[in-house]
Amino acid sequence: MGLMKYLVRRLIYMIPLILGISIVVFMVMYAAGDPIQIATAGNPSITEAQRQFLREYYGLNDPLPVQYLRWLDHFLHFDFGKSLYGGKPVNEIISIYFWETLKLQLVSIILAFAISIPIGIYSAVKQRSWFDYLFSGISIAGVSFPVFFLGIIFILVFSYQLGWLPSAGAHGAPQLWPVFGIQHPLLDELAHLVMPATVLTLAGLAYNTRLLRAGMLEVLRQDYIMAARASGIPERRILFKYALKNAIMPLITLLGMSIGFAIAGAPATETVFSWPGLGRAYVTAASRLDFPLIMGITMIITIMILVANLITDISYAAIDPRISID
Amino acid sequence: MVRLALRDRVNSEAQERRSASQWAVAWRRFKKHKSGLFGLGMIVALVLVAIFHSFIAPYPARPDPGAFSPLYEGEAGQPPSWKHPFGTTIMGTDVFSELVHGTVYTLYVAIGTTLIAMLITVVVGISSGYLGRKVDDVLMRITEVFLVFPSLLLILVFARIYQLVNPEPFWNVLGISIPVNLTMIVIIVAVFAWAGNARVIRGEVMALKEKEFIQAAKSLGAGSRWIMLRHIFPNILPQVIVIATLTMASAVLIEAVVSFLGFGDPNTITWGRMMEESFQDMSTTWWAEVFPGLAVFFTVLAFNLMGDGISDALNPRLRE
Numbered sequence: 001m002g003l004m005k006y007l008v009r010r011l012i013y014m015i016p017l018i019l020g021i022s023i024v025v026f027m028v029m030y031a032a033g034d035p036i037q038i039a040t041a042g043n044p045s046i047t048e049a050q051r052q053f054l055r056e057y058y059g060l061n062d063p064l065p066v067q068y069l070r071w072l073d074h075f076l077h078f079d080f081g082k083s084l085y086g087g088k089p090v091n092e093i094i095s096i097y098f099w100e101t102l103k104l105q106l107v108s109i110i111l112a113f114a115i116s117i118p119i120g121i122y123s124a125v126k127q128r129s130w131f132d133y134l135f136s137g138i139s140i141a142g143v144s145f146p147v148f149f150l151g152i153i154f155i156l157v158f159s160y161q162l163g164w165l166p167s168a169g170a171h172g173a174p175q176l177w178p179v180f181g182i183q184h185p186l187l188d189e190l191a192h193l194v195m196p197a198t199v200l201t202l203a204g205l206a207y208n209t210r211l212l213r214a215g216m217l218e219v220l221r222q223d224y225i226m227a228a229r230a231s232g233i234p235e236r237r238i239l240f241k242y243a244l245k246n247a248i249m250p251l252i253t254l255l256g257m258s259i260g261f262a263i264a265g266a267p268a269t270e271t272v273f274s275w276p277g278l279g280r281a282y283v284t285a286a287s288r289l290d291f292p293l294i295m296g297i298t299m300i301i302t303i304m305i306l307v308a309n310l311i312t313d314i315s316y317a318a319i320d321p322r323i324s325i326d
Numbered sequence: 327m328v329r330l331a332l333r334d335r336v337n338s339e340a341q342e343r344r345s346a347s348q349w350a351v352a353w354r355r356f357k358k359h360k361s362g363l364f365g366l367g368m369i370v371a372l373v374l375v376a377i378f379h380s381f382i383a384p385y386p387a388r389p390d391p392g393a394f395s396p397l398y399e400g401e402a403g404q405p406p407s408w409k410h411p412f413g414t415t416i417m418g419t420d421v422f423s424e425l426v427h428g429t430v431y432t433l434y435v436a437i438g439t440t441l442i443a444m445l446i447t448v449v450v451g452i453s454s455g456y457l458g459r460k461v462d463d464v465l466m467r468i469t470e471v472f473l474v475f476p477s478l479l480l481i482l483v484f485a486r487i488y489q490l491v492n493p494e495p496f497w498n499v500l501g502i503s504i505p506v507n508l509t510m511i512v513i514i515v516a517v518f519a520w521a522g523n524a525r526v527i528r529g530e531v532m533a534l535k536e537k538e539f540i541q542a543a544k545s546l547g548a549g550s551r552w553i554m555l556r557h558i559f560p561n562i563l564p565q566v567i568v569i570a571t572l573t574m575a576s577a578v579l580i581e582a583v584v585s586f587l588g589f590g591d592p593n594t595i596t597w598g599r600m601m602e603e604s605f606q607d608m609s610t611t612w613w614a615e616v617f618p619g620l621a622v623f624f625t626v627l628a629f630n631l632m633g634d635g636i637s638d639a640l641n642p643r644l645r646e
Contacts, residue, residue, distance in 0.1 A: 017470065017471060017474065020471055021471060021474070021475065024471075025480070028480070028483065028484070028487075029483065029487075038490060140361075140627070140630055140631065140634065141623075141627060143630060144575065144579075144623055144626040144627035144630050145623050145626075145627075146579055146582055146583065146619065146622050146623060146626070148583065148586060149601070149619035149622065149623065152601075152605075152608065152615060152616075152619060153616070153619075155608075156608065156609075156612050156615075156616070160608075160609045160612075267478060267479070267482070267583075267587060268583045268586060268587060271587060272605075282479055282482070283482065283587055286479070286482040286483050286486050286589070287486055287587075287588060287589070289483070289486060289487065289490070294479075294483055297479070298476060298479055298480070301476045301479065302474060302475070302476060305474050305476065306474060309474070
């Protein structure tokens with residue numbers, strides 16, 4: 001009962017947030033000037049009458065509040081309008097790219113989370129050992145390394161120099177990428193996934209281990225850990241049952257945030273690997289100022305972030321019984 | 327009146343003595359922090375390169391970033407050599423020279439973004455934390471909006487719109503030409519870089535507010551503004567310095583991404599812009615791609631190491 005009430009309250013609370021963000025984005029874009037003028041600037045053969053027709057078609061002649069309300073009405077019916085380039089419905093474009101981004105991001109987020117736990121714990125337990133120094137060094141370097149640059153290095157080494165892996169795309173075209181001489185759609189997909197997923201995993205890993213190590217160091221100093229040790233509870237049980245549960249909280253927050261933001265794709269990383277995902281689609285849309293598409297992607301991502309935050313908050317209560325959701 | 331003036335003098339003297347020794351202690355601790363010192367050293371080197379860039383770079387900066395005249399005499403696409411330490415691009419520009427000239431823009435981005443972002447962070451954090459109630463409510467709702475904004479996406483749209491508006495390329499301020507478009511990117515990045523930190527500062531301020539010395543100042547009749555400026559601010563300064571250093575790191579990183587994606591200032595050659603220009607040809611002239619990338623990496627690393635060092639030095643709790 002408490003959970004349902006909490007959920008409803010949080011969902012109602014989201015409404016002004018979503019409205020506010022959509023108004024801000026909408027105003028910014030339409031303050032930029034006439035989107036039709038921008039979109040057709042490179043086309044010398046277009047006439048003013050044709051431009052006028054396009055403005056009428058996209059409803060750009062109405063006052064701004066009317067345009068916004070119409071957008072909102074369509075948004076409530078899950079309709080983001082049509083792209084200014086090619087006229088494809090925004091929904092269709094998003095649904096094409098969404099799954100490729102989700103596939104890439106889910107793999108990397110899960111891997112980064114799973115690998116960081118043993119490294120973070122061991123670094124904290126063996127503080128100031130060679131293991132700790134090594135991984136602390138690697139993780140601060142990893143936090144500082146531009147993710148897209150890591151992708152570039154991977155392409156230079158593994159694609160151009162060694163020729164092991166494909167440098168671009170999510171699927172082999174026109175022919176499949178041979179893995180050990182075997183051409184199979186599944187192997188082809190894996191071969192394309194390896195590099196971008198590894199790059200994103202390494203980037204996430206650097207943040208996660210730093211956070212978990214700091215959390216573990218803090219927790220291991222607490223009195224209740226000493227009490228647990230004094231009562232002869234096995235070290236492994238202390239680490240995983242008593243210490244980790246408290247140290248992992250900031251990591252869960254980060255995980256929740258990164259799932260939301262991951263839907264945005266990493267625009268630069270996707271561009272480097274020519275990954276057919278939302279991030280790269282967004283970069284293209286932004287460089288052409290394709291407003292309906294920009295609006296659509298921004299809103300989808302904002303909603304994803306809000307939902308991820310909500311799930312994070314609920315999972316707090318599941319992990320830590322002291323936190324009550326009411 | 328006399329008593330008031332006396333109180334102020336005693337107050338400020340005591341504060342100076344205390345803070346001087348506090349900073350001296352922090353500096354002593356920082357000096358023992360090897361990686362922090364290493365970061366500081368790299369930043370100092372970067373600043374020196376930026377100041378003397380026209381003496382250090384063997385070739386002048388491109389007079390017009392759209393044209394590629396400086397070196398185009400059969401020297402295009404050269405691998406690293408004694409003459410061109412980092413090689414030349416496919417367009418015939420010297421990578422080392424452009425990196426050296428680019429330090430100025432990198433520092434401009436780091437410092438400019440951080441100044442603006444920290445101003446917002448500190449003002450929002452302190453007023454929200456100290457004044458509480460209505461002010462806190464309003465400011466925190468605004469902060470939440472900025473926290474859920476997918477900021478990079480909006481930065482790209484802003485940057486692109488500004489590219490198309492195509493203003494005058496440079497402002498001339500006291501004989502220094504300031505790139506207008508890059509300044510806009512600095513402002514946009516800063517506007518999206520304060521929300522998380524403002525929450526941290528708010529938390530600190532809320533804890534400070536309950537301390538005896540603040541209560542004492544209040545009972546002596548000090549106003550809110552006086553307390554916030556003279557008592558709260560000096561006490562959160564260590565935290566502010568750490569956050570500022572880390573903000574510099576992320577500002578450099580974000581500008582590199584924005585420029586690499588082609589949304590940067592068309593009139594300046596930043597490191598990210600160099601990476602964008604060489605990306606298509608990187609299978610042949612890898613040096614033109616890798617050296618700017620390494621420059622970004624080492625700069626961000628330097629700020630991060632310095633930030634870690636300062637944080638350890640100022641926060642005794644983390645020392646053990």
